[in-house]
Amino acid sequence: MSDASDEPVGPSGGTATEAAGTDVSADPAGDAVSRAELEKVIRQRQEARQRAREAEAALAALAGGDPDGSDEVRRQLERKLRDREAQLGALLRDEQLRAAAARAGAINPDQVVGLLRSRTRMEERPDGRLAPVFLTDAGDQAWGEAGAPADADAFVARFLAAEANANLLRAASAPGSGARAAGGPPADDRGPRTLAEFHALPADRRREAAMRMTRRQRETLLGLVKPGRDAYL
Secondary structure, eight states, X not given: OOOSOOOOBOTTSSBHHHHHHHHHHHHHHHHXXXXXXXXXXXXXXXXXXXXXXXXXXXXXXXXXXXXXXXXXXXXXXXXXXXXXHHHHHHHHHHHHHHHHHHHTTBSXXXXXXXXXXXXXXXXXXXXXXXXXXXXXXXXXXXXXXXXXXXXXXXXXXXXXXXXXXXXXXXXXXXXXXXOBOTTSOBOOOOOOSXXXXXXXXXXXXXXXXXXXXXXXXXXXXXXXXXXXXXXXX
16 A cells, blocks of 8 residues: 555655745745846946946047037137147247347347337248247338348347437447447447448348447437537438
């Protein structure tokens, strides 16, 4: 006569139902832990994707992909670039004027820079370099010899040669007096006899002539007084 139960024996010695009952009671708890971990991983991946999309959007704005963002960034960069170019142009302009004034014998080169700054503008050449353009009192471009634009030396020398600016030059020995600077050569009495001769001289000769002239000689050259003993005429 068989046992009361005809169910087969399970692998552990119990019945299959008991074995199945044990698995069912264990699986739900195990499944619950797995789902929680899976949901956590999914959330982390979603957050990572969101951060990546935000980073891509920021990069696109910098690269011009976002119209609103790129325009603002571009405007800021353009403003900074203009400011830097203006500062660089001002430094180059002042330095060229200051150096030319010192070579021309100005007492205070910085004073000459202040007087001529408004008559100098900086322009960009085809090669990208900034170069000064010197202007006349009327605002036109100043020209030098042979129809070429005036350089800094010629522009400053012409300005200092004007009688109104004679006080800006260092005092020099009168031509023909035989005086000499300490350690220098004897004074040379050769010089322009007329204003046309003065402007016909090369830029370096004009500077030398202007430095050698006395106040009366400049007045004579400009026709403001009659020739005197120490005048060229």
